[in-house]
Amino acid sequence: MDDTKALDDDELDLVAALQHAPRAPLSLLAEVLGVSASTAGRRLARLESDRLLRVIGQLDWSVSGEGHPWHVWVTAEPGRATEVARRLADLPETSHVAVTAGQADVYCSVQPSRRDHTTELLARTIPATPGVRSARSELVLSATTKSDSWRLPRLDADQVARLTRHAAQDEAVKEPPPRHAALTDDEERALRLLAADGRMTAAQIARELGIAQSTAYRTTQSLLQRGLVRPRVEIEPGLLGYALEVAITLTVSPSAMAEVARSLARHPSARYVTTTAGTSCVVHHGVFRDEDGLAEFLTRDLAELPGVTSFDVLVVLDALRRHWLDREDGRLATPAETDTANGDA
Numbered sequence: 001m002d003d004t005k006a007l008d009d010d011e012l013d014l015v016a017a018l019q020h021a022p023r024a025p026l027s028l029l030a031e032v033l034g035v036s037a038s039t040a041g042r043r044l045a046r047l048e049s050d051r052l053l054r055v056i057g058q059l060d061w062s063v064s065g066e067g068h069p070w071h072v073w074v075t076a077e078p079g080r081a082t083e084v085a086r087r088l089a090d091l092p093e094t095s096h097v098a099v100t101a102g103q104a105d106v107y108c109s110v111q112p113s114r115r116d117h118t119t120e121l122l123a124r125t126i127p128a129t130p131g132v133r134s135a136r137s138e139l140v141l142s143a144t145t146k147s148d149s150w151r152l153p154r155l156d157a158d159q160v161a162r163l164t165r166h167a168a169q170d171e172a173v174k175e176p177p178p179r180h181a182a183l184t185d186d187e188e189r190a191l192r193l194l195a196a197d198g199r200m201t202a203a204q205i206a207r208e209l210g211i212a213q214s215t216a217y218r219t220t221q222s223l224l225q226r227g228l229v230r231p232r233v234e235i236e237p238g239l240l241g242y243a244l245e246v247a248i249t250l251t252v253s254p255s256a257m258a259e260v261a262r263s264l265a266r267h268p269s270a271r272y273v274t275t276t277a278g279t280s281c282v283v284h285h286g287v288f289r290d291e292d293g294l295a296e297f298l299t300r301d302l303a304e305l306p307g308v309t310s311f312d313v314l315v316v317l318d319a320l321r322r323h324w325l326d327r328e329d330g331r332l333a334t335p336a337e338t339d340t341a342n343g344d345a
Contacts, residue, residue: 006241007052010035014043015053015233015240016154020163022055022198022231023170032159051331052239056323057194057229058148063183065111067118068140069095071276071283072126073104073314080131081105082318087129089321093121097321100247102314104136107247138278145265145273147285147323148232152240153268172227186211190219191229198231234323236330237271242287244294245316248302249280256307257281263305269297 007015010033017029030040047053061068076084081099085106089097096109110126112118122137155163183191190205200208206216223229237245252260257275261282265273269286276283288294294313302308319327326333 016152018233021167053235055198057198066115069111071138072108073136074106075134076105084131098316099318100314103312138276141275144261147271150271170224173225237287244288247314248284250282250311252281253307
């Protein structure tokens with residue numbers, strides 16, 4: 001990660017607070033952290049200007065494409081893994097791309113915008129990419145936890161409670177309106193704004209769209225409460241002290257798949273846990289501070305899960321894209337605001 005270093009304690013506290021309440025105003029973040037609003041604002045501005053952090057809106061699969069995403073594991077020709085990863089990151093359908101060590105040289109997550117594009121993407125486009133020797137794909141059936149749920153464990157119970165109360169107004173309700181109902185033009189445009197900037201206020205959306213602030217507020221809350229967009233902090237795990245990132249594919253007996261996925265989702269390492277239609281059965285994306293933490297997870301936590309028959313570990317060497325956001329040496333690429341959806345991976 002070129003010259004970037006782990007954040008200091010004050011910055012880590014700010015990241016942790018934003019993870020609990022991504023849309024919290026600076027005044028609340030400052031109050032919870034015991035600093036002035038101007039101090040909190042300067043810290044956030046620096047992280048953003050240095051391209052280390054961005055609050056995005058993570059879109060539900062129902063609006064980021066047709067159908068669920070696919071995991072894709074790619075074997076590259078010798079010495080061409082990084083080249084292949086860069087080519088795959090150029091595809092509009094790829095939400096996540098990383099150079100890896102283990103059973104594959106490159107891992108990516110893809111979601112075609114239309115179902116009828118899936119065959120072309122998986123059977124022709126990816127295998128025909130220069131430098132690709134072979135590719136294996138598995139359909140994601142469900143996500144037991146997604147990366148917007150992972151939290152940096154730094155805040156005390158009172159701080160978490162205060163932030164959680166504020167965030168509750170933006171959370172999906174238990175019985176939201178149908179997700180697949182057609183979006184209005186205002187909803188579609190507001191969704192794209194929130195995808196690019198998860199902290200955008202109703203007043204800002206109103207100005208951008210040329211609509212009344214009350215309309216913008218209702219539209220924003222409808223999108224949030226229907227679970228169509230989920231504000232989240234996007235930052236490299238290494239900056240938070242988690243130097244080791246892995247994707248673990250598990251072969252699990254059919255009767256144990258659901259419980260294994262739920263158990264893994266509760267583990268503090270879990271950023272993205274999915275069940276799949278393939279030999280993997282369950283895929284666990286996790287972050288660890290070091291090799292000792294990973295070893296303990298593999299030899300104790302996984303070993304104690306009934307139904308797991310085997311597993312394989314991919315170690316992430318370099319993430320080139322996450323959530324449709326490109327990286328440059330560990331930093332967020334300088335974006336023009338993208339029109340591409342930010343989905344789940």
